[in-house]
Amino acid sequence: MERDEVIHDWNVIGEKSSPPLKRVAVHDETLRDGIQCPSAHDPDIDEKVEMVRLMARCGIDSVDVGLPGAGPRAVADSQRLVELIRDEKLGILPGCAARTHANDITPIIEISQRTGVPVEVMAFIGSSPIRMYAEGWGEDRLESLTRSAIKLSADAGLPTSYVTEDTVRSRPSTLKRLFTAAIEEGATRLVLCDTVGHATPNGVYNLVSWTKKLLADMGRSDVGIDWHGHNDRGLALVNALYAVDAGADRVHGTVLGIGERVGNTSTDQVLVNLRLLGSDEHDVTPLAKLVELVAKAVRWEVPVNYPVFGADAFRTGTGVHAAAVIKAEKKGDTWLADRIYSGVPAAWFGREQEITIGHQSGESNIRYWLHKRGYGEDDTLVRAIFERAKMQSAMLTDDDIRAVIESHA
Numbered sequence: 001m002e003r004d005e006v007i008h009d010w011n012v013i014g015e016k017s018s019p020p021l022k023r024v025a026v027h028d029e030t031l032r033d034g035i036q037c038p039s040a041h042d043p044d045i046d047e048k049v050e051m052v053r054l055m056a057r058c059g060i061d062s063v064d065v066g067l068p069g070a071g072p073r074a075v076a077d078s079q080r081l082v083e084l085i086r087d088e089k090l091g092i093l094p095g096c097a098a099r100t101h102a103n104d105i106t107p108i109i110e111i112s113q114r115t116g117v118p119v120e121v122m123a124f125i126g127s128s129p130i131r132m133y134a135e136g137w138g139e140d141r142l143e144s145l146t147r148s149a150i151k152l153s154a155d156a157g158l159p160t161s162y163v164t165e166d167t168v169r170s171r172p173s174t175l176k177r178l179f180t181a182a183i184e185e186g187a188t189r190l191v192l193c194d195t196v197g198h199a200t201p202n203g204v205y206n207l208v209s210w211t212k213k214l215l216a217d218m219g220r221s222d223v224g225i226d227w228h229g230h231n232d233r234g235l236a237l238v239n240a241l242y243a244v245d246a247g248a249d250r251v252h253g254t255v256l257g258i259g260e261r262v263g264n265t266s267t268d269q270v271l272v273n274l275r276l277l278g279s280d281e282h283d284v285t286p287l288a289k290l291v292e293l294v295a296k297a298v299r300w301e302v303p304v305n306y307p308v309f310g311a312d313a314f315r316t317g318t319g320v321h322a323a324a325v326i327k328a329e330k331k332g333d334t335w336l337a338d339r340i341y342s343g344v345p346a347a348w349f350g351r352e353q354e355i356t357i358g359h360q361s362g363e364s365n366i367r368y369w370l371h372k373r374g375y376g377e378d379d380t381l382v383r384a385i386f387e388r389a390k391m392q393s394a395m396l397t398d399d400d401i402r403a404v405i406e407s408h409a
Contacts, residue, residue, distance in 0.1 A: 006336070007339070018245055020277070020278055020279065021241070021244050021245060021274065021277050021278075021279040022244065022279065023279060023280070024244045024248065024249060024250060024251060024274070024279060024280075025061040025062065025249060025250035025251075026059070026060050026061050026062075026250070026251060026253065026267065026270060026271060026274070027060075027061060027062045027063070027064070027095070027226065027250050027251070027252045027253075028055055028060050028062070028063045028064065028252075028253060028254065028255065028267050029064045029228075029252050029253065029254050029259075029264065029267075030051065030063075030254040030255045030258065030267065030294060031043075031048055031051065031052075031063065031064060031065055031066055031081075032064040032065070032066055032067055032096075032097050033064065033097075033252075033254060033259050033260075033264060034254035034255065034258040034259050034264065034298070035258070035298060036259060036260050037258045037259050037260055037263065037298075038260070039300075040258050040298040040299070040300065041297070041298050041299040042298075043297035043298060044297075045076075045077050045080055047293065047296075047297040048065075048077060048080075048081060048297075049080070049081065049084055050293060051255075051290065051293060051294060051297065052065070052081055052084060052085065052090065052092065053084075053088070053090065054286050054289055054290040054293060055092055055290065056085075056090035056091055056092040057283070057286040058271060058282060058283075058284060058286050058287050058290060059271070059280065059282025059283070059284070060092060060267065060271070061092065061093060061250070062092060062093040062094070062095055062120065062250075063081075063092055063093070063094060063095065064095050064096065064097055064122065065077070065078045065081040065082060065094050065095070065096060065119075066078035066081070066096055066097070067096065067097040067098065067104070068096055068098075068104070068107035068108055068111060069098055069099065069101075069103055069104030069105075069107055075107055075111070078096055078108075078111055079111045079114065079115065081094065082094045082111055082112075082115045082117050082119055083115055085117065086115055086116070086117050093120060094117060094119050094120065095119060095120030095121070095122050095159075095161070096108045096111070096119055096120070096121065096122065097122045097124065097163075098121055098122065098123045098124070098149070098153075099123070099124065099125070099149075100123045100124065100125045100145040100146055100148075100149035100150075101145070101149060102148070102149070102152055104123075105121055105123065105149055105152050105153050106152075108121050108153075108158070109121075109152075109153070109156045109158065112156070112158055118157065118158055118159060119158060120158065120159040120160070120161060121153040121158050121159070121160045121161065122161045122163055122191065123149045123150060123153065123160065123161070123162060123163060124163035124164070124165055124191075124193075125142060125145060125146060125149075125163070125164065125165065125178075126164075126165045126166060127142065127164040127165060127166060127167060127170040127174055127175065127178060128165070128166035128167075128169040128170045129169075129170070129171060129174070130166070130169060131165070131166055139174060139177060139178075142174075142178060143177060143178060143181045146162065146178055146181045146182050146185070147181050147182075147184075147185050150162060150181075150182045150185035150186055150187050151185040151186065153186070154185060154186025154187070155186070159188050159189075160186055160187050160188055160189070161187065161188065161189035161190070161191050161226065162178075162179070162182035162183075162187040162189065162190055162191065163191040163193060163228070164178060164179075164190075164191070164192070164193060165193050165195045166193060166194075166195040166196060166198075167191075167192045167193045167194070167195075167207065168192070168193070168194045168195075168198050168199040168203055168204075168207055169196075169198055172210065175211075175214075176214060179211070179214060180218070183218065183220055183223055187223065188222075188223060188224065189223065189224040189225070189226055189249075189250070190211060190215075190223060190224070190225055190226065191226040191227075191228055191252075192207055192208065192211060192225065192226065192227055192228065192243075192248075193228045193229075194227075194228065194229040194230055194236075194239065195228075195230060196230060196232060197229070197230035197231055197232025197233050197235070197236065197261070197262070198232070198233070199229065199233075199235070199239055200233070200235060200239075201235070201238055201239060201242040204227070204229075204239045204242045204243050204246065205242055205243075205245070205246045208225060208227065208243055208246035208247055208248050209246055209247065211225055212225065212246075212247050224249040224250060225247065225248045225249050225250075226248060226249065226250045226251070226252060227239070227240055227243035227244075227248040227250070227251045227252065228251075228252040228264075228265075229243075229251075229252070229264065229265045230259065230260075230261070230262075230263065230264050230265070231257055231259075231262050231263050231264060231265065231266075232261060232262055234262075236257065236263075236264065236265040236266070237265060237266060237269050237270065237273070239265070240253065240265045240270055241270075241273060241277075244274075244279070251265065251270055252264070252265065253265040253266055253267030253268075253269075253270050254266070254267055255267050255268055255290060255291060255294040256268065256291060256294055256295060256300060256302065256306075257269070258294075258298060258300060268287050268290070268291055268308070268309065269307060269308075271284055271287060272284070272287070272307070272308050272344065272349070275348065276344065284348055284349055285348070285349060285350040286350075287308075287309070287349055287350075288309055288349055288350045288351065289350075291309040292309075307344070308344055308349055308351070309349070309351075313344075313346075313351065314342060314346045314351050314352065314353050314354055315354040315355075315356055316341060316353075316354070316355060316356070317355075317356040317357060317358035317360055317361050317365065317395050318360050318361070319360060319361050319362025319364060319365060320362070321341045322355045322361065322362065322364055322365045322368065323362060323364045324340045324341055325337055325340055325341060325353050325355060326355070326364055326368050328340045334347070337353060338352075338353060341353075355368050355369065356369075356395045356396070357369055357385065357389050357395065357396045357401060358389055358392065358394065358395040358396060359389055359390055359391075359392055359393065361386075361389055363382055363383075363386055366382045366385045366386055366389075367382060369401065370382070375405065378408075380408070381404075381405065381408045384404055384407075384408050385401060385404050385405075388400070388404050
């Protein structure tokens with residue numbers, strides 16, 4: 001069986017077809033932007049250490065280890081994580097967030113000097129007219145803050161990203177003035193932010209394309225473009241993919257999409273889709289452990305229907321669906337069994353297809369369950385479990401099924 005014979009992929013065949021996505025870097029903000037979520041618990045340092053290790057194993061390129069300007073604990077945790085990356089040669093680059101102010105940037109410079117690691121400075125400032133009106137800011141003030149902050153970081157020899165909050169609602173004239181000032185002072189990246197989740201895919205494409213043209217006109221192809229999105233309209237993931245398609249070099253996210261309000265782009269979902277789209281070849285089996293660890297550390301309940309990593313992501317209790325999976329397995333084709341009722345191969349992410357028993361199940365579900373656990377498939381036992389399932393309004397638990405088995409015995 002040729003695989004293209006059993007799946008016709010309308011995603012890439014037809015009148016509307018984009019070229020394969022380029023290789024793009026992924027930057028994780030869980031330990032900074034993510035834990036700003038009012039419902040999230042700030043993990044202890046041991047948990048943060050394990051998170052960074054797993055992020056590196058998943059192929060995440062860089063991580064925001066904190067905002068040292070927030071106080072002594074933030075400085076200590078940030079430095080510990082930078083030391084971890086250095087000492088264990090993790091292959092993930094550290095960065096720190098900062099306001100465009102010396103009080104925030106100086107601690108990052110000091111951490112870099114103490115550790116000998118070039119920590120990326122990610123200096124942010126609000127740039128939209130609505131924010132400027134509310135704060136009483138003028139463009140002269142923003143440019144002045146931009147120039148002094150970026151110069152301080154660049155003069156220290158650190159990679160420097162210039163982050164404009166609410167970029168998607170900012171005027172082109174303002175962005176041109178601020179981006180130009182930042183680049184003139186040494187910024188190596190521009191971070192385009194959808195801070196309040198306002199953008200649609202069209203807006204993402206327009207903004208990234210406009211920024212690319214600005215850089216081209218300046219002759220600065222060496223300056224990178226980042227995309228940082230939030231999920232207020234439920235568009236964060238698709239917006240991130242559109243940003244890559246439009247030419248962004250790096251996309252930001254947080255594990256499980258945790259963050260202020262309804263959260264950020266989900267790092268894990270970005271990695272899942274980049275892998276499925278052929279843009280990334282990293283081993284993504286550690287992702288399940290990373291999601292589990294972050295959920296535990298920030299005291300987060302993963303929704304059962306969360307893509308790929310939710311409890312129900314690969315479970316089915318419907319008879320016709322289960323029968324198709326079982327038939328595929330009987331053909332001895334694990335590739336087929338993992339895709340017959342799933343657009344995502346469970347095995348790529350350390351999961352497997354699960355068949356459960358409920359009121360919509362058929363006898364094939366029951367026989368599969370019994371066979372997988374080494375029980376005989378006695379017809380009267382199958383019938384007893386089947387009748388019990390039809391009486392229930394929810395899936396039978398393993399204990400429920402074993403109780404029927406014991407009663408039958």
